[in-house]
Amino acid sequence: MNPFKIIEDLINEHGSATIRGERLLLLKDELTIVEKERADLYKKCSDLEKEVIELRDKLAKASIPPEFTEYQGALFKRDAAGSYSPIAYCPECKRPLFNTEPKIFPYSCSTRGCGYNVNIHEDLQSIANKLTDGKR
Known part of the structure; x- marks a missing residue:
C-alpha cells in the first residue's frame, strides 16, 4: 500500500468534508431566508383574502339601490x-x-x-x- 496514497486520500476526504460543511451552512442560511419569505407571503396572502372578502361585501352593498x-x-x-x-x-x-x-x-x-x-x-x-x- 502506498503511504502517499493514504495521506492523499485523507487530505481529499478532509477537504471534501470542509467543503460539504460550508455548503450545508450556506443551504441552512438560504433555507432560513426562504422560510421567512414563505411566512411573509402566507401572511400577505391571508391579508389579501380578507381584503377581497371585504371588497366583495362592499360591492354587494353598493349594488343594492338606495330605496x-x-x-x-x-x-x-x-x-x-x-x-x-x-x-x-x-x-x-x-x-x-x-x-x-x-x-x-x-x-x-x-x-x-x-x-x-x-x-x-x-x-x-x-x-x-x-x-x-x-x-x-
Whole structure:
C-alpha cells in the first residue's frame, strides 16, 4: 500500500468534508431566508383574502339601490315616506319574491331563469315594521 496514497486520500476526504460543511451552512442560511419569505407571503396572502372578502361585501352593498334595504337575504323597499312595504324582493333582479307557504318553503324569485331562493324566518309585516322603526 502506498503511504502517499493514504495521506492523499485523507487530505481529499478532509477537504471534501470542509467543503460539504460550508455548503450545508450556506443551504441552512438560504433555507432560513426562504422560510421567512414563505411566512411573509402566507401572511400577505391571508391579508389579501380578507381584503377581497371585504371588497366583495362592499360591492354587494353598493349594488343594492338606495330605496332597498337587505334583511335576512332579501331586499325590502322603502317608499318616499320612509316606510317599508311587507314585500320581499330578490337581491339579484330586484323583483318580488313569492311563497305559497312561508313556514315550509323558501321564498323564490318570480323572474324566469333567476332561481334565487331564501328562507325568511319572520313574518314580512313584522320585518317591514322593524325596518320602518329602525329596530333591525
